[in-house]
Amino acid sequence: MNRNLIKLAVPVGVVGIILLLVVPIPAGLLDVLIILNIMLGLVTLLTTMFVKKPLDFSVFPSLLLVATLFRLGLNVASTRLVLGEGYAGQVIEAFGHVAVGGSIIIGAVIFMILVVIQFVVVTKGAERVAEVGARFTLDAMPGKQMAIDADLNAGLITDAEAKDRRAEVSAEADFYGAMDGASKFVKGDAIAGLIIIIINLVGGIAIGMLQRGLELGEAVNTYALLTIGDGLVTQIPALLMAVSTGMIVTRSNAETDIGSTASAQLTQSRNALTIAGAAAVLMGLIPGMPVLPFLIVGMALMLIAQRIKAGEVTKQASIAATTAAERSAPKTDTTEDLIEQMRVHALEIMLSPDLVDLVSGASDDLLARVRGLRRKIAMDLGVVVPPVRTRDSVDLPPATYVIRIAGVEYGRGLAPAGKVLALGDALDTLPGQVTIEPVFGLAGKWVPSEMRHSAEMTGATVIDRVSVVVTHLSSIITTNAARLLTREDVRVLTDGVKQVNPSAVDDLIPGLLSLAEVQRVLQGLLVEQIPINDLPRIYEALSLRAKASNDAEGLVEAARQALGPALTAQYLDGTLLRVIMIDPTLEQSMLEGLRPSDQGTQILMDPARLENVLASVRTSVARVEASGQTAVLVCAPALRPAIRRLISTQTGGLPVLSYQEVTSANVTIETVGVVRGAETISA
Template sequence: MNRSLMKLGVPIGVVGILMLLVVPVPVFLLDLLIIVNILLALVILLTTMFVKRPLDFSVFPSLLLVATLFRLGLNVASTRLILGDGHAGQVIEAFGHVTVGGSLVIGAVIFLILVVIQFVVVTKGAERVAEVGARFTLDAMPGKQMAIDADLNAGLITDTQARERRAEVSAEADFYGAMDGASKFVKGDAIAGIIIIIINIVGGISMGMLQRGMSIGEALSTYGLLTIGDGLVTQIPALLMAVSTGMIVTRSNAASDMGSTASSQLGQSRVALRIAGGAAIVMGFIPGMPILAFLAVGGVLLVLAQRIKANDDDGAAASAGEVETAPSTDSTEDLLEQMRVHALEIMLAPDLVDVVSGASDDLLGRVRALRRKIAVELGVVVPPVRTRDNLELPPSTYVIRIAGVEAGRGQAPRGKVLALGDNLASLPGTATVEPVFGLAGKWVPAELRHNAEMSGATVIDRVSVLVTHLSAVITGNAARLLTREDVRVLTDGVRAVNPSAVEELTPGLLSLAEVQRVLQGLLAEQIPINDLARIYEALTLRAKSSTDPEGLVEAARQALGPALTAQYLDGGLLRVIMIDPLLEQSMLEGLRPSEQGTQILLDANRTERILASVKDAVSRAESTGQNAVLVCAPALRPAIRRLVAGQSSGLPVLSYSEVTSANVTIETVGVVRVAETIAS
C-alpha cells in the first residue's frame, strides 16, 4: 500500500501544482504549501551534499522541473490573493514585515541582492558547468566504452559487470545532458521572479488606487510589502535550488559524501594549516583589527595542524616499509631458487611494490582473474606469475619476463593514471605511449582523473595498464608457455571425460611431444585449444596416414573450422580476400617442403609484388571499415601464412575447407593479382 501511494504521490503532486495555476486556494493552504516549498528546497540541497556520486541523485533534473513549476504555481496563487484580498497569509506577511523590518526599501534591496546572487553568480556558473559537463561526457563515451571492453578482454571484469558499467556510462551521459537542459529552468525561474514582482507592484498600486481608494503612498506601502514578502518567500527556495544545481554538476565521483571529502582534503596538509594559522595571528595585530577574533581563529588552525598527520610523512613511511629486501642467506636452497628460471615473471621497481599490497588495486588479484580468463578462452593453463622487486629497474618501471627473457616493459608511476585521447595538452603530466596498442597518452596525477575524463580522455589506472600489457604478452606467447607437463595434464583431463579420443591417439600414434608441437602450432596463430576432444579426434585420423607436424596442425584447424570462421563473422557475413586462380595455381606448382614447413619458391620480384597486392587489398577493405580474411587452397595455407605474417600483421589466413565447413555467407572484398600491381 505504501509503495502504491509513493508511486502516485508525484503524479498527484504535479496535477495539484497545475491546479494552483487556475483554482484559488485559501490562505491557510497557501501558508502550508509555502512552508513545504521552502523545506523541499532545503532537503534537496542537503541531499546533494551527502550523495557520493552525481548519478546517485539521477532524479534531480526532473525534480528541479517539478520544484520550479511548484514555485511558479505558488507565485500565481499568492498574486491572486494579494491583488484580490490585500492579504496572502502569515508567511508572506512575516517575510514582508518582520524579515525586512517593514521597510519597502530594505525589502527591495534584499530581494535584488538575492536575485543577483542567484541569477548572475550561481545560476550562470551552474549553467556553464552543466553545458561543458554534458559536452565532455558525450565526447568521452566512446573512450569509456573502449576501456570497458579492454577490461573485459583482460579478464578484469565479468560480462555482468561490463553490462553494468556500460549502463552507468549511458546513464551518466543522459544525466549530464538532462542537467544541461534543467539548468535553463533555474535561469528562467529567476527571470520569472523579477517579472512577477514588477507585475504585482504595478497591479497592486492600480488595485489600491482605483478600487480601494488608497493614496499612491498607502497603496505602495500595503501592496509593495506584500509583493516583496511574496518575492522573498519564493526567491529563497529558488536560490537553494540554484545552489543545489551548482552543487550536483560540480561534484565528482568520490568514496564519501561532500562533508567528509572536504574535511579530509582541506586537512591533508599540516603545513598549509600552520601557515594559515600564523597569518591569522599576524593579521590580528594590525591596528583596528579585532585581535581576539583573529587569535581565536589562528589558534584553532594551529591546534588542527598538530592533530593532523601529514600525508607526505605517511607516504614516505609506507614506501620505506613496502620495499622488499633481498634474502641475506646464501644456502644451497636459496641459491637454487634464485637460479631457477620461472616461466612468467613481473619485475617491479621498488616504488611499484605497493601494487601487491592487497589494496583495492591489488595486482595479484587481477592476475588471478586474468589467468582464469585466459584458461577459459584459450584453453591454456597460464603458469603462476612470480612478482618481485628489482632494485636495478628505473623508477616506476615494470618488466614482464618469459622464461627469464624480457617480453615487455612499461611504466606505472605511483599516484598517477594514464589518460588516452587527443586533447591532453591542457593536462599536466608525462607524455607516454600505451604499451599494447601504441596509443599516445599522458600520465596525469590521480587527483585530476575527473578533469581528464571531462576533457574527453579515456582514463586507465596503472594496475589496469600493467594487467592489459601482461594479457597481451601471455596471449602472444601462449605457444612458448605451453609445456610438456601442461599437455599431460590437459590430456588427462580429456581422458577423464572422453577416454577413447586419448587412448587411440597417444601413445600409439603420437607421443606427448608431438601433440605438444601441434597444440603450440595452433596457439601460435591465436587458436583456442579448449576443444581438445575434437582436436584429438582429428589428429587420430590424420596420424594414421602421416605424422607431419604441419599436416597435423592443418587437420586440427579443419576440425575447428566453424569456430575459426565464427570469430571473423560480421552478422553472419564473412568478408574474404581471394587469390587469383592463375596466381594460386602457379604458387601450388612452386610449393616445396622444408625443415620449417612448406614454402613457395618464387623469385624476389614476384614475391614483392604479391605482398604489395595483399597489402593493397587489405588497405581497401579497412578504408571502408571492413575486416577481411585471406582465403586460399588448403595446401597453400601454411606457406602463405608465413609469407604474409611479416608484412600484414594480424591478417587471418584461412583455407577453403575451413571456410566452407561453416554455414556462412561469403562476400569477396578483394583479389590478390600480380598483374594489377604491375599496372598500378
C-alpha cells in the same frame, strides 16, 4: 500497496500543482504548502552535499522542474489571497513583519539582495558550469567509449562491467545535457520572482485604494509587507534550489561526500593552517580590530595544524617500525628457499622501484587486473595462464617495467607515476613526455593525471598506467601462448575433458598419441592464435588422423578442419567472407614444389618468382586494408602450412585458411584479390 502509492506521489503532486494555478485555497493550507516548499529546497541542497557523484542524484533535473512549477503555483495562490483578502496565512505575515522587522524598506532591500545573489551570482554561475560541463562531457564520450573497449579487449573488465560502464557514460552525458536545460528554469524562476513581486505590489496598492478605499500610506503598508513576505517565502527555497544546482554541476566523481572530501583536502597542508592561524592572530593585534574573535580563530587553526603534525609523526614512526622489523627478520637460506629463489618463473613483471605503487592494493591494483586478464585469456584461448610473478628491480631505469617469459625479456615499456597515456593526433598543446604505445605502436604522450580531462577534450584516448601494463602483458601472452602451454597444463586439460567426454580421451591417449605429441599439436594451434577450448572436438579429430599418421603438421591440420566453422566465423562480415585467392597455375606449381622438411612442408621456388609472389600478396593486402576491409588468404589444404610460414612475417599476420575450412561454414565468399607470380589483380 505502499510502493504503488510512491509511484503515484509525483504524478498526483504535479496535478495538485496545476490545480494551485486555478483553484483558490485557504490560508491554512497555503501555510503548509509554503513550509513544504522550503523543506523541499533544504532537503535537496543537503542531498547534493552528501552524494558522491552527480549521477547518484540523476533525478535532480526533473525534480528542479517540478520544484520550480510548485513555487510558481504557490506564487499564484498567495497572490490570489493577498490581493483578494489582504491576508495570506501566518507564514507570509511572519516573514513580512518578523523577518524584516515590519519595515517595508528593510524588506525590499533584503528581497533585492536575495534576488541579486540568486540571479547574478549563483544562477549565472551554475548555468555556465552546466553548459560547459554538458559540452565537455559530450566531447569526451568517444574517448571514454574507446577506453572501455580497450579495457574489455585486454580482459580487465567483463562484458557485463563494460555494458554497465557504457551505460554510465551515456547516463552522464544525458545528465549534464539535462542540467544544461534545467539551469534555464532556475534563471527563469529568478526573473519571474522579481516580476511577480512588482505586479503584486502595484496591484495590491491599486486594490487597496480603489476597491477598499484605503489611503495611499495605509495601502502601501498593508500590501507591501504582504508582498515582500510572499516574495521572501518563495525566493528562499528558490535560492536553495539554485545553490543545489550549482553544487551538483560542480561536483566531480569522488569516493566520499563533499563534507568528507573538503575536510580531508583543506587539512592536508599543515603549513597552510599554521600560516593562516598566525595571520589571524596578527590581524587581531591591529588597533581597532576585535582581539578575541581573531585570537579564537587563529588558535583554533594552529591547534588543528599541530594535530595534523602529531598524526604525521605517528604514521612515520609506524612505517619506520615496520621497515625495521622487516629488515631485522631472520633471512633463511634453507635448500627450499634457495630452490625457490633460483626457480625460473613462467611469467614475470619487473618494476622499477618508483612503480611499486602499481601493486599497492588500490582500486586499480595491477595484481587484481592481472587476475582478470588470466580469466579472459582462459575463456578466449582455452589456456590457463600461469600465475604472474611481480617484483621490483633496482637495475631498471625509472618508470620502466619489463615483461619476461621463462626469464627472458619479451617486452618493455614506461608507466611514469602521476601520469596517464594520451593517444591521439592533437597532443602538441599538452605537456608531457612523447612516447610510442608498446602494443599497437601508436604515437602518444604521458601527460599529468590532472590534465586527463584536457586530453580527452582534444579527442585523445586516455589510458591509465595499469591499463597500459596489462594491455602489453595481454598482447605478449596471446602471442606466446604456445610457449606458455606446458605438458602439465595439457595433462590438467586432458583430465578435465575426460570427466565430461571420456571416450574422446581413451581413444587417443596413450594408445594413439602420447601427451607430448598432443602438447605439440595444441601448441601448433596456439601459434596461429586458434582457441583450444573445444578440446573434445579436437581430440576426436586427432583420433581419426592419428590412425593414419602421427605427423605433427597433419595432426594440426586435422584439428583445424574440425574447428573450421569456428575459425571462419571470426573473419566474417555478417555472412560475407572476403578472400584472396591464388592463381590456379601458381597454386599448381606450388603443389609440385612442395617438399617435406624437419620444420614442416616447404615450397621450393625460384627466388625471383618467390619475391614476386610475396610482393603480390602484400599488394593485395594493402588494397583490401585501404578500403577499410579485412580478408583471408585461401589455398589448397596441402599448401596451407607452408604458405602460412612463408607469408607470416611479410603481411602482418594475414590469416591463411584452406578450402575445406572455408567451405565447412555457411558463408558467402567474395574474392577481393588474386595472387599471381608477378602482380595482383583485384576481383
